[in-house]
Structure formats: structure tokens, C-alpha cells
Amino acid sequence: MTSSKPIIFYDIASNQPLRTFAPNPWKTRYALNFKGLSYQTKWIDMPDIASVREKLGVAANRTLPDGTPYHTLPAMQDPSTEKVIGDSFEIALYLDRTYTDSPRLVHPGTTGLTAAFNAQVDGLFTKYVALADQMPHDARVAEKVNDMIAKRFGATAYEDFKLSGEAREKMFVQFENALGEFVKAYYHVGGTTDYFWSETGTAVAQAQNRGREESGPYLEGDELMYADLIVGAWLAMLEASMKPEDWQRVRTWQDGFWARLHDALAPLREIK
Ligand SMILES: N[C@@H](CCC(=O)N[C@@H](CS)C(=O)NCC(=O)O)C(=O)O
16 A cells, blocks of 8 residues: 555654754654655653543553553554554554564564564663653753653652763763673574673774674664664664764774664654
8 A cells, every 4th residue: 555645753852953862762763764665753751642542442551660651652553544653663563563564674574573572672772871861852841841851750850860980981981881782682692691892802803893884773684674763762862862973982992893784774864
């Protein structure tokens, strides 16, 4: 089927110019652009996400540590089928099921694997999200957003989450090491956690990458699939939400591997 009317994609509003910055909406934008589908973005201020989703009739899909549910984006409404979906992974599966003439995001027989990979990648990057401390929230809502986040985690103020000095530097080193472990998935080497991206292990990592430099930067080399967009979404979040010099630092890690992946996805970052 081809979509007759544009799909409505609900994304979180940034400051001007409006652009995607949060990782899960990035997954959906990448998916829509990859499939070449016609869509338009509805930008939603973060404090309004719950009321918009309630109006659309989708349930809250995340829970706080105390069990309280809360609403998130992305969400999607497809006027051609009247379907409304409020989760990035479910949106990807729906798009594959419905728009079979466009390239497939999740290849047959890999749905469970991709779901597990999605959770794994979210967990990995979320651990270091404090380093993305320049989220481009609009000034009109920034204070409300900061209060919302602080309240969720029992802090008195958003400032309590901010890292500085040695603690921040330590987190950078840990993040680089964690990505050094993760890059093994791309090098197609063993998954055992032996931390080869330690100071003494760097040469091992480089040796193991030999032979993969010439192929594309995706998990399967030249062939892009949804799993690559999941990682790409987190990299796009880092670019949008880190200090430029911090993002430049990430770009140098693992011999520039993440920069190569992010740059390869540039044609799919169009905002419609
Ligand atoms: N499982 C959901 C998670 C979506 C999610 O966590 N979205 C975040 C942005 S990346 C959000 O909307 N957060 C709003 C908030 O924290 O209030 C999905 O994949 O769509």
C-alpha cells in the first residue's frame, strides 16, 4: 500500500528552529525517511505530551521507578488506515506491515532480536545521558520540563543531576569504554565482556576491525536496517544535545567509527 494522506508524526518540540533531539522520536523519523513515506510532523511541547496522547487514545507506555506510568513520544497517526500507535518499535513494525512496497526496516526472522537490541542500546546510552546536558528545550517550557524531571527522580532541582569536574570526566571515560565494548557488534567479534577497549586493549580492538574498514558502517556492513537506526538515533541525540566540543570528542572514539556511522545516516535526517 502507498499512503494517500501524510502520516502524522508527533515529535517533541525543541527551541527554534524546530528539530528532533530526543532519541526515540529520532528512531521514528529515521524510519519514515528510510521508507520514503509521506508524513508531516506535529511538534508537541514536552509538558503537553500526556494530554495529546490521551486525546489520541494511546496508553502511557513508560513507568517511573515507583511504578507511576507516564506518556512519551513518538506517536503516529495514519489517516490512510486510521491507526494510532504510541511506541517507536511498534511504529517500525506497523510501517513494515503496512507499507510493503518500501524497504524493510526489520528483516523477517529478526523481530525478537531487534527488540532485544533496542532495549540493550537504550540501556547503554541512557546510562550516560547526563553527558547530553544541552537538550534544546524551548525557553517557554524549559523550567516546567526541568521541574517535571527533577520531581520524577525525587530531586529538589534539575541542577542536582548536573555533573561537573572529575565526575563528569570519569563518566566520559566510562562511556568511551562502553562504546568500545559495543563496537564489537560491528566488528563481528565475540560478545564476551572482556573490556578490550581499555588502555592496553586498544590495539586489540584495532586489529579486530581489520577487514571491516572498507565495508559500510552498518551492523551488516553495507545493508542498513532498523537496528542501525536505533544506534543512529542515539548518536543524533548526542549531536543535538551535547556541547559541540563534547560531541566532537565522541566522534573521535573507536577510530571515528561512530562519526562514520552518523555521517552515513545524514541523508535520512531530513525534517518534514
Ligand atoms: N518505549 C517508548 C519510549 C519513548 C520515550 O521514552 N520517549 C521520550 C523521549 S526519547 C519521551 O517522550 N520522554 C518524555 C518525558 O520524559 O516526559 C518508545 O520507544 O517510543
